[in-house]
Amino acid sequence: MLKSKKHVFWEALLITIAIFLIGLFLGMLIETTNSSKISNLYLQSEISLTDAMATSRLTEEFDFDCDSIKQSNINFADRIYQEARLLEQYEESGRLTDNLKLLHKKYDLLRTILWTSNQNSLERCNNYKLIVYLYEYESENITKKATQNVWSKIILDVKDQNKDILLLPIAADQNLTSLDLLINEHNIKQFPALIINNNQVLYTLENTASIEQFLN
Numbered sequence: 001m002l003k004s005k006k007h008v009f010w011e012a013l014l015i016t017i018a019i020f021l022i023g024l025f026l027g028m029l030i031e032t033t034n035s036s037k038i039s040n041l042y043l044q045s046e047i048s049l050t051d052a053m054a055t056s057r058l059t060e061e062f063d064f065d066c067d068s069i070k071q072s073n074i075n076f077a078d079r080i081y082q083e084a085r086l087l088e089q090y091e092e093s094g095r096l097t098d099n100l101k102l103l104h105k106k107y108d109l110l111r112t113i114l115w116t117s118n119q120n121s122l123e124r125c126n127n128y129k130l131i132v133y134l135y136e137y138e139s140e141n142i143t144k145k146a147t148q149n150v151w152s153k154i155i156l157d158v159k160d161q162n163k164d165i166l167l168l169p170i171a172a173d174q175n176l177t178s179l180d181l182l183i184n185e186h187n188i189k190q191f192p193a194l195i196i197n198n199n200q201v202l203y204t205l206e207n208t209a210s211i212e213q214f215l216n
Contacts, residue, residue, distance in 0.1 A: 112178050129196070
C-alpha cells in the first residue's frame with residue numbers, strides 16, 4: 001500500500017512539473033511572438049514617420065489639386081489609425097512597457113505632423129473636414145478615462161458616417177514640442193478637447209450631433 005501511494009505521488013509530481021514547463025514554454029513563445037510583432041510595428045512607424053515628413057514637404061512645395069490632397073491625407077491618417085489600433089491591442093493585453101509608450105509617442109508625433117501639414121490645405125481646399133481629438137494618455141483619473149472612452153466612441157461614429165473627415169486622435173501629454181506649440185496656439189487649457197477645422201474647440205461632448213452641427 002505504501003509503495004502504491006509513493007508511486008501516485010511521484011506521478012503527480014512529474015505531471016505538475018511537466019505542466020509547469022509547458023506553461024513556461026508557451027509563455028516565452030507568446031512573449032517572443034509579441035516582441036517580434038511590436039518590433040515590426042516599430043519599423044513600420046519609422047517608415048510612416050519618414051513618409052509623413054516627405055508628404056508634408058511635398059504639399060508645401062507643389063501645387064497639388066485639392067482632391068489629391070484630401071484623399072492622400074485621409075488615406076494616410078486611416079492607415080496610421082489601423083497601425084495604432086494594433087498597438088492599443090498589445091497595450092490592453094499586457095503591462096504598459098517603456099517600448100510601448102515610446103511607440104505610442106511616435107504615432108502621436110505622426111498625427112501631429114499631419115495636423116501641421118493640413119493647416120494651409122484645409123483653408124485652400126475646403127473639401128474635407130479636420131477633427132483633432134486631444135486626450136491624456138497616462139491619466140490615472142478614472143472619471144477622465146471613462147469620459148475619454150465615451151468621446152472616442154462618439155468621434156468614431158461621426159467618422160464612420162462621413163468619409164471626408166480627417167480624424168487625428170493625439171495624446172496631449174507626450175511632451176512633444178511641436179504638439180505643445182499647437183495646443184498653445186489654440187489656447188487649449190483642459191483635456192479631453194476636440195478641435196474642428198482648426199477654429200472650433202469643444203470641451204463637452206454628448207453625442208454625434210454635438211460635432212455634426214459644426215461640420216455642416
